Amino acid sequence: MRGKNKKRKREVEQPTIHPNNKYSENPPDFAHLASLYSSFEPFVQYSHNGHPRIDWTDFNATRELTRVLLHYDHALNWWIPDGQLCPTVPNRSNYIHWLQDLLSSNIIPNTIPTGGKVRGFDIGTGANCIYPLLGASLLGWSFVGSDVTDVAIEWAEKNVNSNPHISELIEIRRVQSNATTPRAEGLHNEESVLSGKIDLSRRTDTEVEPLPILPLDLNACENKNYHGPPILVGVVRDDEKFDFCMCNPPFFESLDEAGLNPKTSCGGTSEEMVCSGGEKAFITRIIEDSTELKHQFRWFTSMIGRKSNLKNLISKLWEVGVTVVKTTEFVQGRTSRWGLAWSFLPLAQKSSTSLPNKNTMSFMLEGLQRQNGAFNVLEDVKSYFSLHGLSCTLNTSSFTVDVVATKDDCDSILKNELPILNQSIYYQPTEKTSNGSSVNLSRDSSCLRISVFQQIPGTLLVKGSLQDRNCLLSGAFSLIFQKLEEALRSKFCTKSV
Numbered sequence: 001m002r003g004k005n006k007k008r009k010r011e012v013e014q015p016t017i018h019p020n021n022k023y024s025e026n027p028p029d030f031a032h033l034a035s036l037y038s039s040f041e042p043f044v045q046y047s048h049n050g051h052p053r054i055d056w057t058d059f060n061a062t063r064e065l066t067r068v069l070l071h072y073d074h075a076l077n078w079w080i081p082d083g084q085l086c087p088t089v090p091n092r093s094n095y096i097h098w099l100q101d102l103l104s105s106n107i108i109p110n111t112i113p114t115g116g117k118v119r120g121f122d123i124g125t126g127a128n129c130i131y132p133l134l135g136a137s138l139l140g141w142s143f144v145g146s147d148v149t150d151v152a153i154e155w156a157e158k159n160v161n162s163n164p165h166i167s168e169l170i171e172i173r174r175v176q177s178n179a180t181t182p183r184a185e186g187l188h189n190e191e192s193v194l195s196g197k198i199d200l201s202r203r204t205d206t207e208v209e210p211l212p213i214l215p216l217d218l219n220a221c222e223n224k225n226y227h228g229p230p231i232l233v234g235v236v237r238d239d240e241k242f243d244f245c246m247c248n249p250p251f252f253e254s255l256d257e258a259g260l261n262p263k264t265s266c267g268g269t270s271e272e273m274v275c276s277g278g279e280k281a282f283i284t285r286i287i288e289d290s291t292e293l294k295h296q297f298r299w300f301t302s303m304i305g306r307k308s309n310l311k312n313l314i315s316k317l318w319e320v321g322v323t324v325v326k327t328t329e330f331v332q333g334r335t336s337r338w339g340l341a342w343s344f345l346p347l348a349q350k351s352s353t354s355l356p357n358k359n360t361m362s363f364m365l366e367g368l369q370r371q372n373g374a375f376n377v378l379e380d381v382k383s384y385f386s387l388h389g390l391s392c393t394l395n396t397s398s399f400t401v402d403v404v405a406t407k408d409d410c411d412s413i414l415k416n417e418l419p420i421l422n423q424s425i426y427y428q429p430t431e432k433t434s435n436g437s438s439v440n441l442s443r444d445s446s447c448l449r450i451s452v453f454q455q456i457p458g459t460l461l462v463k464g465s466l467q468d469r470n471c472l473l474s475g476a477f478s479l480i481f482q483k484l485e486e487a488l489r490s491k492f493c494t495k496s497v
Contacts, residue, residue, distance in 0.1 A: 018097040022073055023090040028065070030054060037068045062086050066128075074137050077162040080127045080155055087130040091330055091337075095303065096134050098328050098339055099244055102299050107324060108345045112241045112298045117142055121297075123231055123247035123286070124148075125172065127155035131246055136166040144242075148175045148229045177229040226281040232289035236296060244299040249282040280309045283340070284316060291320050294344035301341040303330075310338055314490070317342045361481045362463040365492055372492050374399050374452040374460055381450045381462075384487055402467075403448040410480060448477060450484070462488065 017024045030052035034041040043054050043061035054061045063080065069089045070076040080086065103110075103118060118141040122131045125145030132143035147153055153174050160170045232245065283302050290300045304310055310327065317325050324347060328339040365377065381401045382392045391404040447467040452460055464481045 018094050020097045021093050028069060033068050040064050040068045076133055076137055078159050084127040087128050092130050092134055094330050102341055103243055106348050108298050108343045109348050112243055118243050121242045121245040123245055125156050127152045129156040129159045132170045136169040142169040144171045144173050146173045146175050146235050148177050175229050175235050226285040231285050233292050236293055242297050244301055245297055247302040249279040249302060279305055283313055287316055299341050299343050304338040304340055307338060313340060323347055359466045362461060363485045365460045365462060365488060368458045368492055374454055377452050377460055380491060384484060399452045401450045405446060405448055
């Protein structure tokens, strides 16, 4: 038994740094950088076994590391004044490459006319202007970077103008602050690094499927309102089109909360780190703005610092009518950050006939709370398919749900469409399933069986199978079962940080 458990753990794919990241196979070599840059050499220390490291609590050390990495690996000239937010280059690169994946995936067809070149909008670019600099140098993307403070605007422009080979690709835009609004709001914050070396980012990509039949208690976790300067509406011009926006929001509600990690020193002013309501209120405003600018952006994205906010924000997105939600995870040292992306544009059409044929699939739900057992998962499976208008039969004795689906039903789920349920009742011939229950079947429909098995406490095995192995819907079944897995994981396996 112990051997089987170990084997299962080995089969779980662990998130890794993005393969396109410059540092995926070649982490920064402190000793080599110190030999090339005399200004960096004083900050490099060596352990008793000769391993080079820097003092992460020293802002001057982290700033100089960022400067030399940008110069050595990206041919960029860069600097920020004391106290401003200092970004980590490997993690920032991961965000850029995640956006690259979103744009190249064609989940959303490229219907935004941006002159044939990728164009992005960086909300709160900061004095460091790191995302436009990396996006322009790595991929040739053009950017508008916005910010509100004089220092941020001044130094972002200096960093752009210090790199004439890409300066024409980047515009720095001042956001006019509301005159009557007290300004404790910010537009950036930095991931903390808790190890003695750079532990490069890990990533996982997830498309999130809505479960509106199982609403969250939004009143219990109501957001504080954001009252800061404009974010997108009032900054983006009426005639502008963008492929994406991106943002590192102010993660914290107070400076006291922002200063809880004494193990790092990445700088950051109150304008960059804090706003009323923290990141949840800030990103909620981005969501609200996106409903007004839905046809001017292909993708809206933001970084998230607390996983406990992820479910609430995803629920808000489905509430305002998005067509797709994608998430990713970035891990640096022992600190996690998440990426959230959404769009209102129509999804690309998917053809189920070209999909691989699979008649049986399964996945594990691990880390379930004590109150969530097999029966709870079965009820959610039934609710998920019932929401799409499919006929479902739940059998509590065998812990199965039998689902009747036609090709049109499958296409509806794959397109993320929620059909209007027909209130009339039509008679259809029925067929007995192996467990004795009756399901309605027509000539062009098939039965999917979802079974739930208890493994160990807190772990369930969910298995899906087509009852007709010659069914023409086997290709679509593979994708539908993947969507069901994502929905159940979002409901039952999301843990608060």
